């Protein structure tokens with residue numbers, strides 16, 4: 001046993017070992033980026049299953065993104081080596097709560113066929129309500145208020161009543177409350193849960209029926225700094241039987257304050273669970289010294305932070321680069337030329353997969369995308385860009401939603417006249433209103449209408465009536481019947497069903513007619529959507545990815561056999577889905593990601609464009625400290641090379657010159673004066689940091705194409721850096737006489 005034990009602990013440092021094998025019931029690891037928190041958490045899961053003897057299905061792990069969940073499952077799988085990881089309850093808080101509600105929600109009166117209203121859905125429902133009732137509130141603000149209100153609903157009454165008293169004086173409160181009530185009524189009518197409901201109803205379920213989680217032995221949570229109050233409640237409830245919790249987090253990386261994440265929950269946890277084993281990890285294994293030091297300088301501008309030690313284990317590496325460029329489009333071109341240069345100079349040690357471009361907001365991607373596209377560099381987009389937001393995909397999703405839940409009025413209203421069926425907007429609107437006032441679904445209203453029951457007051461033209469009864473309802477009903485017939489037992493053919501839908505809708509022709517210019521691209525997106533569905537079904541088959549929760553005495557359980565609701569939930573919850581990720585793994589791609597979605601990840605080469613005031617800190621952000629933490633998160637993703645840039649003019653701006661981000665100005669001395677130099681020692685240091693093999697000298701300089709860069713970007717060597725190297729004689733490991741520094745200059749290169 002001892003030998004086996006050491007095999008997990010072998011690669012860990014002392015503090016990490018202690019954290020993995022701690023016997024304390026609650027363990028808190030607070031440490032900086034790249035210190036191995038996630039690695040340690042993963043190892044602890046393996047430890048609990050392999051050495052403590054927890055059954056995998058009794059371990060619950062919450063991560064922050066779907067991607068992180070998938071990666072963690074893979075790593076645990078590798079360590080366990082026998083497929084047991086599939087049984088671990090692992091996912092985001094939302095997806096885990098959804099699973100519990102799907103399995104046991106019946107007990108709290110939930111209709112098991114509930115659908116999920118994602119952020120976009122919620123926003124448009126609220127907007128419509130505000131318009132219809134002429135409420136004097138700003139819809140996004142109302143949405144945020146409702147969300148906060150729901151989250152607070154689970155809190156102890158003392159704090160709530162204090163808050164309520166404070167709120168009484170708030171202007172527009174009456175309208176907000178009306179909006180909330182209408183919104184909630186709407187969700188209930190449509191049998192939808194929004195993101196907040198998933199958590200809040202989850203809390204309700206686990207409070208009323210604690211035995212649902214009686215089997216859970218250990219609860220482990222990554223990125224704990226971004227949990228909000230409801231998630232905290234949920235965590236405690238998951239752990240209510242055995243009270244074994246491990247959390248890892250970093251207050252400096254708290255970037256979800258705008259979603260009510262509260263750092264307070266960290267201190268609350270330490271107070272609620274006295275005797276917590278607090279462990280700090282002090283070594284950064286991810287980044288070069290210069291990247292880490294620069295990042296620390298940025299975060300240390302915040303004087304009120306929780307201080308931690310974080311030391312680099314790696315060599316100094318080459319200095320980060322800060323560049324000002326003429327415009328946003330030049331910035332895009334510069335990034336492309338740097339990517340090419342870096343990959344070439346690395347002598348195929350690096351490929352496109354090693355490069356990420358991290359953006360403060362998704363809207364910044366246009367220039368980057370177009371520059372990469374022009375240069376023929378393959379890329380994938382992560383977070384906030386939403387493949388599922390594309391018009392043609394949204395239509396199909398709405399059809400699937402209606403097939404799953406005919407009472408989903410929003411989705412039904414959107415597809416009623418798409419493709420065109422001669423039903424006017426006005427008619428749809430009055431149908432929806434009529435349905436809402438009569439508490440019927442639009443579907444039922446129409447079904448009755450078409451049967452000749454004159455319940456509907458809204459007049460439909462003969463043609464509309466015919467197409468609705470003759471085409472739409474019949475087709476959708478046909479598909480729904482088919483689902484019901486096959487629903488018992490194995491997952492039915494989701495893909496076949498979707499193909500049938502496309503055929504019935506003449507979807508390809510519809511795209512040709514409506515989008516003569518780019519229908520091919522749109523049809524390709526549809527094909528991609530189908531292949532995502534195919535992947536989803538395959539995953540379910542292979543892994544029981546959503547392995548069924550256990551049967552509990554005295555608690556009713558529904559078994560989720562339909563794959564459609566699971567697929568839809570997956571779409572609603574996977575806001576960080578990647579377009580083109582699956583099936584294209586063989587082709588290296590540059591990653592374009594929002595900073596939020598890049599949390600927890602790392603890349604050898606990282607670009608952070610648009611580092612100017614208004615972008616970061618963002619113009620609409622009220623919390624400058626959170627913006628700084630966001631920049632810190634972005635910078636600490638980089639392992640070897642970090643590039644920041646600031647275009648003088650942005651394309652969408654008002655023509656005023658951008659000011660360098662206020663976070664950058666105080667540290668600008670730490671940057672390389674020019675681009676990073678690429679000589680042998682630099683490549684060697686990179687190989688060390690990344691743990692990769694050092695390419696041969698020839699490989700590094702082989703095959704350089706004729707250069708078309710402007711003078712300025714010609715492999716310049718940072719003079720300071722050169723001086724430092726010469727002074728230190730950095731290349732100590734190599735006793736052979738140092739080859740003459742090879743520097744490339746002038747067109748034609750080597």
Ligand code: ATP
Pocket residue numbers: 011012013016031032033034035036037038039040250253285286599600601602
């Ligand atoms: P973040 O705060 O950004 O989420 P983290 O603390 O979770 O960072 P990890 O992602 O777990 O850090 O680890 C960062 C990198 O360091 C990973 O590549 C990991 O494999 C590596 N690493 C962690 N611990 C060790 C160790 N003891 N020895 C060598 N490499 C390690």
Ligand code: MG
Pocket residue numbers: 037038039222600
């Ligand atoms: Mg991590």
